Amino acid sequence: MQFTQYVWIIHQACGSKLKRLFSTQSPSTRVIYDHLVLKLERKKRIKLINPETVKQVHCLCFYYQFENFTSLDQDLLYEPLLGIPSRGQIPVNDTVFQITIPCKGKKGVASLLLGLLIYNEHNRQLRGTPIKFRLRKSCDDFETSSLCKQGCRNGGICNSHGVCQCPQGFRGRLCDIGTFLAIDSHHL
Structure with a gap:
């Protein structure tokens, strides 16, 4: 962009x-x-x-x-x-x-x-x-599909500003970092 x-x-x-x-x-x-x-x-x-x-x-x-x-x-x-x-x-x-x-x-x-x-x-x-x-x-002309050249991971979507929008549970520039929820081990 x-x-x-x-x-x-x-x-x-x-x-x-x-x-x-x-x-x-x-x-x-x-x-x-x-x-x-x-x-x-x-x-x-x-x-x-x-x-x-x-x-x-x-x-x-x-x-x-x-x-x-x-x-x-x-x-x-x-x-x-x-x-x-x-x-x-x-x-x-x-x-x-x-x-x-x-x-x-x-x-x-x-x-x-x-x-x-x-x-x-x-x-x-x-x-x-x-x-x-x-x-x-x-x-200048440019391809909007090339904005996220490395591609978004884990189901993330490249928006029109060239930023990966990450699904719930993921974060980071490419949605490549998982966010883990703490689980109470007493309820397993």
Whole structure:
């Protein structure tokens, strides 16, 4: 299966130096409300802030919510997989999360939409949000039957994501590990 993974870093920080730190960064870096930084990079992990350069002051609580997270071409792409809950509190420390975009095995270029809403502790949407992204993904042909090349064992079934779904009593990548139930020897 062909995947594209986007690694995001979302960070809540405080201090007047924050805007200066990111004023020369690429368009994929967003400074929101002087306290939040969001960066989208493809297949890279990036540390956004050296904590020693940001003066710590009282921080407000911010929350995020992903919206409109859909593939525009259902024939080419499965629904995107988000590595964190679709809504929650933005942590104070750098947090890395991933979006995985699996192809279905057909050749073509597809798009998907992603909206990110940021709101404060009073449930008010911040100016400049939602942030809307339109991502494009190029997919290649591949055989879905070849996803589990070694084959699933013990009656396991290869699903469309290339993962063996094991029957009861078996586990492991290939369903090759038996799970044994403890038997009370007094009842034999």
